[in-house]
Amino acid sequence: MINYPTKKKTNTSMNITTKSNQRGMGLEKDINDSNTFYRECNRALIYKKPTPVQVVRVDYPKRSSAKIVEGYYKTPSTTDYNGLYRGKYIDFEAKETKSKASFTFKNIHEHQIQHLEDVQKHGGIAFLIIRFTLYNETYLIDASHIIDAYKDQKQKSIRYEKVKECGCLICESFTPRLKYLDIVDNLYFKEDSYGF
């Protein structure tokens, strides 16, 4: 097969898209798998919220279920995940970045920040899970660090070093993929930490 320049270019750009999608799905899949594991061993009850879809038109083909023929993804009003752990309400957003230097706030909606702040006000546990894909490192960071930085008009991002300093690196294993509840234990359930 002859590699025409145009053909080659198309292939390359497709590969990039696929890779970036896989990367985009990578963290979500790791967390979903971890949550399934945590549920199966009765450690926690945490689910990904479904992506909201604005359904515009539905067909009802004979003898089969309703078929959505026009719909659009809506911006989620809250965060990716919530649930119940050790009797406490848990809520978090998961994000990946390809940057080596920082996690930019362009990646996060203002109402998501507001929601995380509300969770804390109502006595829940709120945090972010941020993966720096180029370092292959995933951090759990309490929402307050991100809320404070986000509200500081001069800041448009949080530096990698700051995430490393204020957050906790999540250990990875076969099951669960991301042992993030061990971090939650240390951060929120130590007698001298948050006073729960």
Place this chain on the structure above:
Amino acid sequence: MINYPTKKKTNTSMNITTKSNQRGMGLEKDINDSNTFYRECNRALIYKKPTPVQVVRVDYPKRSSAKIVEGYYKTPSTTDYNGLYRGKYIDFEAKETKSKASFTFKNIHEHQIQHLEDVQKHGGIAFLIIRFTLYNETYLIDASHIIDAYKDQKQKSIRYEKVKECGCLICESFTPRLKYLDIVDNLYFKEDSYGF
């Protein structure tokens, strides 16, 4: 306009569908409105989970956002609502019935029962909101009553009288439409009730 018999029949059946849909949506809308009110006055942080959609095919029209052109409603893996109230995790399912005699368990999936049981095991608050539309009465009933009845192989439903006896009638008002958190206060936050 002449009312041809066939035309009339179509109209009638459409009206019934519309009414039953409105009734189907009635409780959900009332709860959603109540939750919006409760959020706005900072009393609680409770949301309806989006209905999960299995997206099969997406088009990307030029210069506009992704358009779902083939999708199907999936069975939700959990319940309709969850959130945070007075520092506690809250989870519930809302159901309407047109029966005057009972609420049939056909209306509820086994994995929803399992989920409500798991919520209780993990220290959360789990209940159902059941509306008997023909009485125009809406009850909040702790999940344990439904779980017990559901697990009893001989029972295929829970009688209206039993719901009335074990549940609490929810008062209605202009805002919030359903004052269900007052019931939650009485049922779960009294010192001598659940030991929270």
